[in-house]
Amino acid sequence: MLFASKIIIGLVALIHLYILWFEMFAWETKGPKVFRSFPKNLFPQTKSMAANQGLYNGFLAAGLIWSFFIADPVWSTNIALFFLGCVAVAGIFGAATADKKIIFVQTVPAVIGIVLVLLR
Numbered sequence: 001m002l003f004a005s006k007i008i009i010g011l012v013a014l015i016h017l018y019i020l021w022f023e024m025f026a027w028e029t030k031g032p033k034v035f036r037s038f039p040k041n042l043f044p045q046t047k048s049m050a051a052n053q054g055l056y057n058g059f060l061a062a063g064l065i066w067s068f069f070i071a072d073p074v075w076s077t078n079i080a081l082f083f084l085g086c087v088a089v090a091g092i093f094g095a096a097t098a099d100k101k102i103i104f105v106q107t108v109p110a111v112i113g114i115v116l117v118l119l120r
Helices: 002-025 027-034 047-068 073-097 102-118
Strands: none
Touching (some): 002 027, 002 073, 002 102, 047 073
């Protein structure tokens, strides 16, 4: 289970690094293709808001990656659970307020990670 939990934690971190890149650097170019229901003229106006959200996603990724470098297994587990929990809650909120698909991109992988970390 340890290996599987590390793989999922890494996957969730990679997802959030992608979201960081997307929201901070590709919002105006890739955004209209991803968020088709969002009016195209609003992408330039919301660029700084998206970049701010991207930065927060980067912090989630950083916390998950940090859990790989903590030698103490109890602390590593606690940090991984904390950041996976943050991702799960962010996914639930995003699904409720922005797009239902977010639950599958963020919450489901994070919950799988939480279960695998607890089973180690």
